[in-house]
Amino acid sequence: MDRETDGTLTDTYVAAIQHDRADVPDDATLVGVVRKPTPWFHAAVDENRAALAPSAELLETFQATVDDLKMRGICAEGAHNAAWDEVGFEAAYRDHLEESADARAALADVVDRLEDGESLALVCYENTDKKRCHRTVLRDVLETEGAEVRD
Incomplete structure (x- = not known):
């Protein structure tokens, strides 16, 4: 990719957007990456790409594990992060992105848009200051595929 003309890729969470705390370029297209947006x-x-969200099965397994850990007295944030490890979330999500035809097509589209100079910001629900999130894995996958990631 020609780094002089390519768009940049960043990410944020929806509450940061709603409270004007999102650190994204002004011209970035806000791309939701959630399975079931409210x-x-x-x-x-600006748009939602559900194909870039974790699979429904992974989300269900993850949430059941979070709920179980919370029932055992672990705080919500701790349960979230512990469940991430317990279900092997990152590896399962990477497998989904690699194996799902819809996810592969969505990844290719995002890379093409970035190569065409569009700046994109991936958006979901999680505040990554406190909880692990698929957005960071997705950014890593996109960077591996050639997207310029802005920190």
Whole structure:
């Protein structure tokens, strides 16, 4: 890619957008990457690419594990992060991105858009200051495929 003309890739979470705390370029297209966006999520982003979200099965397994850990007395943030490891979330999500035809097509589209000079910001629900999130894995995958990532 020609780094002089390519768009940049960043990420944020929806509450940061809603409270004007998102650190994204002004011209960035806000691309939701959630499986089931709420109406208020749709209102905060320019588009949603559900194919780039974790699979429904992974999300269900993850949430059941989070709920179980919380029932055992672990705080919400701790349960979230512990469940991430317990279900092998990152590896399962990477497998989904590699094996799903819809996800592969969506990844290729994002890379093409970046190569065409469009700046994109990936958006989901999680505040990554406190919780692990698929957005960071997705950014890594896109960077591996040639996208310029802005920190």
